[in-house]
Amino acid sequence: MARTTGSDGEKTEAAIREAAVNLIARLGYEAMSMRQLAAEVGVQAAALYRYFPTKEDLLFTLMREHMEGLIGVWNAARPATADPAGRLAAYVENHIAFHIERRHATHVSNMELRSLSHDRLTRILRMRTAYEKELRAILRDGAEAGVFSVEDTGLTAMAVIQMMTGVIVWFRPGERLSISEVTATYLSMTMRLVGAEAHGASTTYSTVRGFGRAKDAVAL
Amino acid sequence: MARTTGSDGEKTEAAIREAAVNLIARLGYEAMSMRQLAAEVGVQAAALYRYFPTKEDLLFTLMREHMEGLIGVWNAARPATADPAGRLAAYVENHIAFHIERRHATHVSNMELRSLSHDRLTRILRMRTAYEKELRAILRDGAEAGVFSVEDTGLTAMAVIQMMTGVIVWFRPGERLSISEVTATYLSMTMRLVGAEAHGASTTYSTVRGFGRAKDAVAL
Numbered sequence: 001m002a003r004t005t006g007s008d009g010e011k012t013e014a015a016i017r018e019a020a021v022n023l024i025a026r027l028g029y030e031a032m033s034m035r036q037l038a039a040e041v042g043v044q045a046a047a048l049y050r051y052f053p054t055k056e057d058l059l060f061t062l063m064r065e066h067m068e069g070l071i072g073v074w075n076a077a078r079p080a081t082a083d084p085a086g087r088l089a090a091y092v093e094n095h096i097a098f099h100i101e102r103r104h105a106t107h108v109s110n111m112e113l114r115s116l117s118h119d120r121l122t123r124i125l126r127m128r129t130a131y132e133k134e135l136r137a138i139l140r141d142g143a144e145a146g147v148f149s150v151e152d153t154g155l156t157a158m159a160v161i162q163m164m165t166g167v168i169v170w171f172r173p174g175e176r177l178s179i180s181e182v183t184a185t186y187l188s189m190t191m192r193l194v195g196a197e198a199h200g201a202s203t204t205y206s207t208v209r210g211f212g213r214a215k216d217a218v219a220l
Numbered sequence: 221m222a223r224t225t226g227s228d229g230e231k232t233e234a235a236i237r238e239a240a241v242n243l244i245a246r247l248g249y250e251a252m253s254m255r256q257l258a259a260e261v262g263v264q265a266a267a268l269y270r271y272f273p274t275k276e277d278l279l280f281t282l283m284r285e286h287m288e289g290l291i292g293v294w295n296a297a298r299p300a301t302a303d304p305a306g307r308l309a310a311y312v313e314n315h316i317a318f319h320i321e322r323r324h325a326t327h328v329s330n331m332e333l334r335s336l337s338h339d340r341l342t343r344i345l346r347m348r349t350a351y352e353k354e355l356r357a358i359l360r361d362g363a364e365a366g367v368f369s370v371e372d373t374g375l376t377a378m379a380v381i382q383m384m385t386g387v388i389v390w391f392r393p394g395e396r397l398s399i400s401e402v403t404a405t406y407l408s409m410t411m412r413l414v415g416a417e418a419h420g421a422s423t424t425y426s427t428v429r430g431f432g433r434a435k436d437a438v439a440l
Contacts, residue, residue, distance in 0.1 A: 026334060027250050028248030028249070028250045028251055029248065030247050030248045030250070030251030031248055031250030031251045111331055114246060149412070151405050151408055151409075152397075152405050155397075155402070155405050155406070155409075156405075156409065158386060158389075158390055159383045159386065159406065159409055160383075161386075162382055162383055162385075162386030162389070163379045163380075163382055163383040163386070165382075166378060166379065166381075166382030166383070166386075169378075169382070170378055177372075177375075182375070185371050185372050185375050185376075186375075186379065188371055189371075189375075189376065189379055189413050192369070192412050192413050192414075192415055193409050193412050193413040194412075195412055
């Protein structure tokens with residue numbers, strides 16, 4: 001049975017995006033040519049330009065969709081609770097789950113910002129700021145409620161995000177630790193980093209999202 | 221007065237390295253050509269090849285010297301004390317001080333590993349492992365002495381290093397915080413992350429290296 005043109009088009013576009021993410025992660029954006037990408041996908045270069053009129057359109061699409069995806073899953077995962085420790089646990093769990101499955105896309109999103117035009121860079125940075133602001137709000141609420149110890153909300157948010165995103169540098173599925181073991185350990189480290197343990201919040205956060213404490217979960 | 225050939229040569233080589241770090245950080249290694257680099261330095265391309273016979277020789281030299289520099293300053297800064305909190309404080313302080321002054325070189329060292337030959341990649345990774353091993357030893361000693369809470373020494377070492385190196389992404393001199401304020405805040409976060417505060421080590425580490433507590437140092 002013949003497929004509709006629409007679905008073929010969508011498949012081609014998805015194949016282009018996937019190949020582009022892998023090729024840019026391997027070579028770097030500046031070094032990748034649209035000709036190479038077309039060869040990788042198995043289409044003519046002209047076909048590529050139907051979907052992405054310029055190479056930068058392609059890069060921007062990859063970065064925008066990465067951030068839209070991250071903000072989308074967080075909006076879906078954001079807990080109804082007002083409890084800062086529960087919200088922080090949800091943020092950590094969501095952030096690690098999203099990035100650990102998107103190693104190359106994360107690499108591209110973090111490394112190739114230099115190649116976006118000013119306007120598009122501003123749009124991506126606004127999306128990032130909105131996402132980071134959610135974490136800053138959780139940290140501020142926790143500090144104001146006296147359940148977190150945070151010297152500087154902005155620095156702590158950056159530290160927590162960079163520590164978590166760093167997982168993609170070394171984590172490989174099927175090695176020593178599972179995703180849930182890694183997440184549980186990072187959750188414990190984050191809770192201590194924000195001083196939540198010192199305030200007796202540890203029992204709250206460790207049950208809210210169904211995680212056991214890392215000490216129990218990780219086989220050392 | 222005429223300079224010796226040697227010192228001119230050294231100056232040229234240093235100029236090449238500095239221009240290369242900045243150019244690779246801006247364009248990516250694959251995208252940078254030796255011709256561009258020569259133009260940036262203001263020499264003929266042939267002159268470049270006298271110092272670095274291949275482009276990869278240049279990249280490897282940049283990465284090797286970056287790691288030798290980091291290990292060198294740590295060897296000089298490593299405290300005589302056996303106290304894990306004091307050693308951890310020294311490691312954090314040294315790591316941030318080194319990287320915050322070498323934003324582009326750090327970026328190149330982290331991002332362009334993919335472009336090294338297998339043997340050279342192995343040599344750089346061995347140097348990194350040796351440096352990270354120092355941190356793992358401090359964490360292990362602290363956990364064994366009962367002054368740190370660490371679920372997984374390897375994961376904690378990666379988390380602490382990535383959190384600290386992440387400073388180069390957002391820190392710019394002359395903005396809201398000074399280097400010593402940033403370092404003090406990261407030191408507090410690291411100490412909490414490894415559970416040192418819960419064991420009463422906070423007064424020790426905050427005086428060992430002459431840092432005040434971040435709460436006092438940072439204007440919020």
